[in-house]
Amino acid sequence: MSILSLKEDRPTPSAVYNWRIYTCAAVVSWASCMIGYDSAFIGTTIALPSFIAEFNLDSYSSSKRALISANIVSVYQAGAFFGSLFAYASSYFIGRRKSLWLFAVLFIAGAGAMLAANAERGLNVIVGTRFLAGFGIGGASNMVPIYISELSPPAIRGRLVGIYELGWQIGGLVGFWINYGISEHMAPSNTQWLIPFGVQLIPAGLLLIGSIWVPESPRWLFSKGRREEATKVLCWLRQLPATDTYMLQEIAYIDEDLTRFRDEVGAGFFKPFRALKQKSVQWRFFLGGMLFLWQNATGINAINYYSPTVFKSLGITGTNNSFLTTGIFGVVKTVITFVWLLYLIDRLGRRKLLIFGSLGGSLCMWIIGALVKTVVPKEATTGGMTSGGVAAIFFLYLWTAIYTPSWNGTPWVINSEMFDQNTRSLGQASAAANNWFWNFLISRFTPQMFLKMGYGVYFFFAALMVCSSVFVFFLIPETKAIPLEQMDRLFATKPIRGAHVVVMEELARINEVQQEETEDKPTAEQYA
Template sequence: MRLPGTRLGAFRAYFFGFFICTAGFLFGYDTGIVGGILEFTSYIEDFGYKDQTTVSAVMVSLQNVGAFLSALSIFWVSELFGRKKTVQASMTVFCVGVILQVVPSHSLVCFYIGRFVAGLGLGAGTAVVPAYNAEMAPKEIRGKLGSGMQWLFALGVMLSYWIDYAVNVTLPVSSKQWQIPVGLQMVPAGVLALGLYGMPESVRWLAKKGRFDEAWKSLTWMRASEGTDVKAEFEEIRVGLEKELQATEGFRKRELLEPANRYRLLLAFFMFCAQQCTGMTALAYFGPQFFKLLVGNNTDQSLLITGLFGAEKFMTVGAYILFVSEMWGRKPTLWISALLMAGCFIIVTIVSKTTPEPDARATPAGIGMVAMIFLTNSIYQFSWGPLPWPYTAEIFPTRIRGIGTSVAVSTQWLFNFLFSLVTRYMMNSWGSYVFLFYAILDIIIALIVFLFVKETKGKSLEEMETIFNSKAAFDVDAVRREAMQDANEVNVHNKSADDP
């Protein structure tokens, strides 16, 4: 399917879409470093604690609390000041939090405060970026660009695992072992904040504010064209906003409770709740600890396996985005993959309970279980990892997309908090039965997707009103044809005027 605009416009769409997803990289990097630094003797000695389970639970959950609060409330800031400035401000807050973590305070309280502040910035950034990305992306590749959040997330996780492994085996026991992995987070945050100065504001946000001249400039810069198809796209955006205003004059809280919007809010809540309930985020946070359940108490070995796990995560989600993201429907991908992941977790549980416990040496059963977890990870990266990001951003109308994505992403942080808080305790109490728990959740998820999720692949943001039977629905194809016809007539008239 040809993209509107020019080749330069296609390049700009891809570059902007993946660049803005640097917020996903930060999310992934921060997720990945936690499990590693908790294994460092230097970190334990610097902060002088003995209860590792409680410290790890508090360290992860505090950041998730901050992220949840900011993600849920940031839409007001985003609607007032725009997507671009909000992302830049959130990255600044994130850097302040990182500084509080790396200062040599030897105080867990100071580190915890830094985690919470960094969470505020990270939650705000991850809540705004999906809407910003969806509002700028051509519909033909919106799923691919939106899935970039997961690809960059996977890249962040992979690099964090290998950095943890590298400092563990190359540096002597010192504060630098954990300060380097934590402090490096400021680099991508600074790049995103500064890099956005050269990027345009959201086309649809500008149009919603009545700043149509600026919106047109933003769209033509992104598409690198002022051709007929770009004019038709802009007219579709304009008419879509006009219909929304006619259907709901002025934003009211009750607008969120209209059947079409209530359904979308519930879907957004479910998508990110389900993403966390698959079990793969818990594996990302506590990879070394999970793999010790399978291969025994060998820190170097578990860190190495975790590094390979991160590399596989990055490669598989990359393969999905580059080759199949716009080929497969959203709905069948989600429910089929949930059932496949459930099957893998059940196999891991059975093998774990029918073979001798690992003793820090590789065994055929341990290798088989690790391979099965890697297969589960691949399935996740082709489905529940990337898809919730574009799906929850694309289903909402422009007027409530900000609050819709805030609800979606805050849900992710809420369940991130829940599972990060209880996972270590579940592992200590249940052992490998924790995999059976996630298998049951995956089966429930598959059933809900099959019954209630709607297909959105290949549809423009304005066409979502028809899919969800909204009062603001209109004949998008008719508007598009009329706009293209008008543009063609103008081109013919101009050509005739230019002819001698």
């Protein structure tokens, strides 16, 4: 089998896998570039000597500086938490596409206002405007995975939602390296630290422009009763006529799912909340939120937001050395993301990747913590690299190579696909809010954790990663190649670890029966 071979739930015309579907996913994934860029640039920017001098941060104690850094970083996540919840309302009333316009505009307003900060106006300008920008990011983080999953053919859904994660890593890569570049080639000045703040407007502008071109989600249009428009969009995306057998089956799946849910719960803005009375729906909301708890429990956002602090604990001294090692960290993540996107997510599936990432990542964290405790402090007498520091950096990069194709993007993929049509937006809002809530806690308290716990931070994350492997093994089913409308069947099948095989076999038998029934009937083309 080739690297791009697919496992399909039913025979699929090759026209379905076309440039339009990939382009739409890439365009809306400018939103994740915005997220990735912030996670990478903010920690290194506030560590720039020019930023420290501008706001006289050297005059504060280490604990006070840690608190200031935590506030600057974490207020963004606080805004994102509320934005991700608000996105449920916007997506219901104005749709996925227009919601992206709205959140891009809010982000641009916040990010643009950050450029007004200086010593005279103080840090409050940055803190306040980062909340607004975070609100826009939170809404976009809700919308984009939903939008992509609702456009996607089942066989490449993981790959397309993976483009969202790829955008995150590309944004992070730029964020890591831009500060290394300006620290190397620009003299300390107000302009030096303003440039990284200004660059975040570029992906936001491209998202705003691109969202004018992409179509509305056909599944959202179907849910609003706009069948003619929805069918037209779906045919455009699949590059197939409405009379094609594949199209008739997909529309039938959508209709069946909408009818079932309206009969059981009903349509309306508040009706999905009624679905939360159902234990099966509650369970998926719980799983979605817990996936992001365990993702943040790996320690990734501690490294993303406070990479200079992390690399200092590993024995790296000097601003440029810290930025360089941080930049390489970003390169490793981006390269591995391509492998995850093109091969791993839709071939190995979600469960295996998460379990592998938990166990392998935990082992690396235990080793890093042991090195920081026993070797690095004894050798760190000069600014040069030591053998202990090199070993710790190696295992951190190995941890990155293990984490990236597992916990980095896979929770977003699972959450984008495991809810039914009528609870998908609410479920994604809950999942995204959970992501930003746990993200907020990590970004708010990481500086204090390093001050108080030292090497114990690595042992803390290592232990949590062991716990996450147990969680996935017993509670998370494999979702690859399962149609969105069949997720209820998947989650109802026991045991969880074998549910995927059972459902795929059932779908294959149903498809065989349908093909036999249609052999003796006139084709759709003959009717036309």
